[in-house]
Amino acid sequence: MRIVLVGLPGAGKGTQAAFLAKNLSVPHISTGDLFRMNIGQGTQLGRQAQEYMRAGQLVPDEITIGMARSRMEQPDAVHGFLLDGFPRNVFQAEALDQLLKDDGHSLDVVLNLVLPHEEAVTRIAGRRVCRHDSSHVFHVTYNAPHEPGLCDACGGDLYQRQDDTEETVRERLEVFDRVTSPITEHYRLRNLLVGISALGSVADVTERSMVALRERGVRADRVSTPACDR
Numbered sequence: 001m002r003i004v005l006v007g008l009p010g011a012g013k014g015t016q017a018a019f020l021a022k023n024l025s026v027p028h029i030s031t032g033d034l035f036r037m038n039i040g041q042g043t044q045l046g047r048q049a050q051e052y053m054r055a056g057q058l059v060p061d062e063i064t065i066g067m068a069r070s071r072m073e074q075p076d077a078v079h080g081f082l083l084d085g086f087p088r089n090v091f092q093a094e095a096l097d098q099l100l101k102d103d104g105h106s107l108d109v110v111l112n113l114v115l116p117h118e119e120a121v122t123r124i125a126g127r128r129v130c131r132h133d134s135s136h137v138f139h140v141t142y143n144a145p146h147e148p149g150l151c152d153a154c155g156g157d158l159y160q161r162q163d164d165t166e167e168t169v170r171e172r173l174e175v176f177d178r179v180t181s182p183i184t185e186h187y188r189l190r191n192l193l194v195g196i197s198a199l200g201s202v203a204d205v206t207e208r209s210m211v212a213l214r215e216r217g218v219r220a221d222r223v224s225t226p227a228c229d230r
């Protein structure tokens with residue numbers, strides 16, 4: 001099963017992807033996480049990506065597509081994956097179509113998490129991510145950890161991403177509107193796009209996503225409530 005998650009920064013793609021991937025038994029592939037991992041490890045790819053990310057700009061396509069392709073070719077992704085943050089422009093969407101076609105595959109569904117811009121800014125400004133596991137995501141008000149600054153799931157330190165400042169967030173939203181949102185049309189034309197409201201609790205959005213996947217014929221019957229949702 002091959003699924004793409006699309007949505008504004010802050011729409012909750014990473015949070016939802018972690019739960020959905022678990023429920024569907026496919027790997028969660030986040031290009032943002034892969035870049036951050038490379039930056040953390042000081043790789044050449046990380047050094048190439050860092051400045052673009054810090055400025056809220058997209059990392060160039062040849063770097064991003066190569067990285068995404070290598071990840072999708074790993075053995076755990078043979079039977080499918082949940083893509084989060086890729087593709088992020090029409091060129092990348094076309095490259096993904098071609099990659100899948102070359103392997104005799106295609107996408108099953110594209111979930112579009114829809115959120116008003118102002119809500120995205122509020123969510124991102126309060127977002128805190130676990131240093132040990134980036135799928136553990138909290139919000140200082142909306143989804144606060146029991147102990148401020150500590151991850152409920154594993155006790156890791158929570159930190160604010162470098163590109164989560166209000167100024168960079170505005171830039172990222174602008175890039176989304178101009179460069180990323182046209183991919184929704186790309187997928188609408190291919191009858192793959194399903195829109196879901198990203199408002200409400202994490203569990204609400206997970207439930208809506210699972211319903212949408214089921215309606216699309218994706219076996220998605222093992223809904224478990226996100227542990228950190230309160």
Ligand code: ADP
Nearest residue numbers: 009010031032052053057058059064085086088
């Ligand atoms: P968010 O969805 O909250 O913006 P991500 O973690 O997905 O966060 O991405 C963070 C940054 O990583 C982006 O602003 C961009 O610089 C870079 N990035 C991630 N995915 C891509 C991509 N597919 N193409 C280009 N740049 C990307």
